[in-house]
Amino acid sequence: MVAKGPGDAPVVLEMQGITKRFPGVLANDHVDFDVRSGEVHTLFGENGAGKSTLMSILYGLHRADEGVTLLDGEPVTIGSPAEAIRLGIGMIHQHFMLVPTLTVAENVSLGLASTRGPLKDTRRVSQRIEELSSAYGIRVNPAAAVWQLSVGERQRVEIIKALYREARLLILDEPTAVLTPGEVDDLFRVLAQMRSDGRSMVFISHKLREVLALSDRITVLRAGRNVGTVLPAEVSEERLAELMVGRHIGAERPSPQGPSPAGEALLRVRDLVVRGDRGADTVTGVSLDVRAGEIVGIAGVSGNGQRELAEAIACLRSPSRGTIRVGGVDLAGRNAAGARRAGLGFVPEERMRDGVIGDFSVSENLMLVDAAKAAFSRWGFLRGRSIRSYCAERVSTFDVRTPGLETPTRNLSGGNIQKLILARELSGNPKVLLVAQPTRGIDVAATRYIHERLREQARKGIAVLVVSEDLDEVINLADRILVMYEGRIIGEAGARTTTREALGLMLAGVAAAPAGAAAGSSAG
DSSP: OOOOOSTTOOEEEEEEEEEEEETTEEEEEEEEEEEETTOEEEEEEOTTSSHHHHHHHHTTSSOOSEEEEEETTEEEOOOSHHHHHHTTEEEEOSSOOOOTTSBHHHHHHTTSOOTTTTSOOHHHHHHHHHHHHHHHTOOOOTTSBGGGSOHHHHHHHHHHHHHHTTOSEEEEESTTTTOOHHHHHHHHHHHHHHHHTTOEEEEEOSOHHHHHHHOSEEEEEETTEEEEEEOGGGOOHHHHHHHHHTSOOOOOOOOOOSOOOOOOEEEEEEEEEEEOTTSSEEEEEEEEEEETTOEEEEEOOTTSSHHHHHHHHTTSSOOSEEEEEETTEEOTTOOHHHHHHHTEEEEOSOIIIIIOOTTSBHHHHHTTTTTTSTTTEETTEEOHHHHHHHHHHHHHHTTOOOSOTTSBGGGSOHHHHHHHHHHHHHTTOOSEEEEESTTTTOOHHHHHHHHHHHHHHHHTTOEEEEEESOHHHHHHHOSEEEEEETTEEEEEEETTTOOHHHHHHHHTTSOOOOTTSSHHHHTO
16 A cells, blocks of 8 residues: 655655564564655554664664665665764654753754854854744743753754754654643644745654644554555544554544443542652642542643652552542551552553563563462462463453463563553452553554453443543543643543643643632542
8 A cells, every 4th residue: 555745745765675673573574664855754553563663773773684775865874863963864752852951052052063162152052043943933942941841842942953953854753742732733833834844754653633634644564564655634543543453443432421420439539749759749739539430530741740649549659748548448658569458459650660570471460469369379389270270361351462471571562561460450359440641652452452441440330540641542531530730630621521622721731620620629
């Protein structure tokens, strides 16, 4: 399946037959990919499909085993990011490559020769930043320290860095993952201006709606191979998802419409204050309830206290003040094991750091919290047959795709690791299920599977609290949405009665729900 690019624009980049092997993995299998002048060409695919590897080869982070790269029809060998930048290729990473203690101007000029020899040329750099800011509508203060900037502002600095270096081909890796809807709109306006100036872009994203809205062409990678290039106007979300995973997965069914269930409040948080890693309070007086049979979503841009709130509820971080009760049990002074005994299931934000032990097998990770149960041990010895039977049932029930129960968990895809953690946490029959960033970095098929399992738990009467920076996810899943900004819940909305625009304003901290509809009302 092949689609032509926009108009008759010349091809600026060709990657022909790119092959890259790692031990035991064929990451790119004779991939062909090209980008035209003034085009946004999206690279789309599951985790592990080879997108990042292909772009790392283009940016000089990896060397291809086979294949050639041509810029303007001429073969090039790109051995380092410095060489890529010299050739006019820039890359904006999902995790920004900025020095927080330096100013915007200092970050932009970092690594570049100064016209004043050993002295800084900050005035000249600042003047050029202001020129670029005016030309592209990018609001940024050259004298501001990066640590003082919001996430959206830091991304603008990355774009300014690329423009300052006169990049004509820009790689954007999941650029909207940490932005509010308003900041996404601002980013798309900047990219449209860059496109109209003849700059070319490679856009990497998991978000179907954004991919279809922004792209001129979409190339799908699956298992390291190019399986097709399509035009957005000629493909639906369902068809694009099918191309990505190689099978029909259907459209996602959002949570049913109607009022939230009026069951018992199984999770009660009151006046919670939590200190962050830098010593300052990052959660400041949060109160909320989650009732049996409902899904409550906590929405917010990264860094507004959601992580600390989740860790406090899971007893991984001690609050400075306030109470947390699960099913009537006060969690004060308890550790994570005590919270689980009280009826809390927890799927953490960092699945590889906090959710599993990568070197342990699938079965060992499934048994991390249950090995001492009588069904699995007797007189201090593990009952191997019972454990194997139980783990096989969990793997089958939760569709964990693994070569075997003894496979090291680190070898699984992100989506399968997430399903494994969910299978383990639900084995304890929790009253409350807390899920932080449930589908971050996983593909469409696994996302839809996990969403349906969360809905299924709510239908069984479990109180589900979802913390997510993905606004579409929260809208799709939640019965109620609480918005966090600077450590507080500043607004509450019904997922079926609010708009993306209203939520976007709350995420930016510039609007809140009417008085009485914020944290206090959610506390019941």
